[in-house]
Amino acid sequence: MNDDIWQGVSREFCSTDKVTKATVENAEKLLRLIDGRSEMPTRAFDGWFPTIIFYWESAEVEVEVFEDTYELYFFAEHESEASSFSVREFPSSDPKAVEELLAELIAALPAGGS
Numbered sequence: 114m115n116d117d118i119w120q121g122v123s124r125e126f127c128s129t130d131k132v133t134k135a136t137v138e139n140a141e142k143l144l145r146l147i148d149g150r151s152e153m154p155t156r157a158f159d160g161w162f163p164t165i166i167f168y169w170e171s172a173e174v175e176v177e178v179f180e181d182t183y184e185l186y187f188f189a190e191h192e193s194e195a196s197s198f199s200v201r202e203f204p205s206s207d208p209k210a211v212e213e214l215l216a217e218l219i220a221a222l223p224a225g226g227s
Contacts, residue, residue, distance in 0.1 A: 118144045122167075125158040132163045135180035139205045140165045143178065146211070151219040174221045176214075181205055183214050187221065 118141050126132070140157070147153055154167035160177045167176045173188035183203045203214040 118148065119157070122154050123156045125156055126165055131159065132165055133180045136163065136165060136178055139180065139183065140167070140178045142205070142211075143167070143176065143183065143215075146215050147218070150215070152222050169222060172222050174218065176218065179205075183211070185214055185217055 122144070144153065152169060152171060154176075155170040156168045157165050158168065160166045162179065165178045167178065169175070175186045175188075177184040177186065182205055185201045185203065186198055187200075188198045201214075201217070203210040205211065
């Protein structure tokens with residue numbers, strides 16, 4: 114695990130043995146893409162599967178990192194009253210999809226980033 118890229122992110126997942134190496138690599142890839150372009154996540158914690166969830170205290174958004182995809186969750190603030198959240202999936206192996214994820218994430222975060 115590259116500890117430098119996690120600086121400032123509260124790591125609250127149990128241990129890296131519960132997630133695959135590919136999941137950790139995808140999480141670090143996303144952190145590197147966000148770094149300097151927008152606000153870094155506040156926390157990283159265990160997901161439902163062997164995943165890592167990034168949480169931003171300043172926005173109603175989360176990213177769940179899998180070994181082969183990212184899921185971007187928008188919560189109530191961004192949705193109609195009929196639904197509590199929406200989710201979009203982005204394959205981690207598709208550079209265009211990852212850039213689309215990053216663009217949507219940055220747009221959902223407060224202006225100015227970190």
